[in-house]
Amino acid sequence: MTPEELLVELKMDVKTKVKQTLQAIYEVCSEQKKRGLSDFSFSTISRLGEGRGVPKAQSIRNKTGAPYRALIKSFEDNINEKNSKNKKYKGKVDWIEEISDVRLKILVSHQAAQLAEAKRIIKEFTPPDMVININDGLAIQTESFDHLERKALEYLMSDDFINKWHFKKGIHGDVLNEQDERVFKIATLDALGKALKNL
Incomplete structure (x- = not known):
């Protein structure tokens, strides 16, 4: 036309x-x-x-x-x-x-x-x-970790980190020090694991 x-x-x-x-x-x-x-x-x-x-x-x-x-x-x-x-x-x-x-x-x-x-x-x-993903009408900006950022998060979850600072992993995804005081809040390790898996 x-x-x-x-x-x-x-x-x-x-x-x-x-x-x-x-x-x-x-x-x-x-x-x-x-x-x-x-x-x-x-x-x-x-x-x-x-x-x-x-x-x-x-x-x-x-x-x-x-x-x-x-x-x-x-x-x-x-x-x-x-x-x-x-x-x-x-x-x-x-x-x-x-x-x-x-x-x-x-x-x-x-x-x-x-x-x-x-x-x-x-x-x-x-x-x-x-990168913009459309999910239920919402625009979401997604970014991926670079190599060093991923290694940093993996280190926080590693036995090397826990042992170096004499920490121990709690049963609720938290991290405790020698006095059983919480260093990482409940579900922190779970959240780190999911972040590494999905990004």
């Missing part, structure tokens, strides 16, 4: 203010395209359209900005079609064009635009060495 076709579809059944905003975004994006530029970031489109009815970049990113994002992305995709470097990526979303139901196609395009933007933001803000 071309940006022109998408604009017509997006203008259906929306308020006048939204139609005007869509038209303003379309005009700014068209100017970018005519100039042969491929920068269709929300901040750029917002800056170029300042005072012309284009909302702030944050407003475009908001939930209510879905139609604006879809329209901007349609220009970006249009440029990408002509860019051989992006042909491989484009192949991942070609199937959207095969959807015959126009409204369903728009909805899917919106979702694809949101996914692409989410991936871009994650890539932008996530350090390259960070």
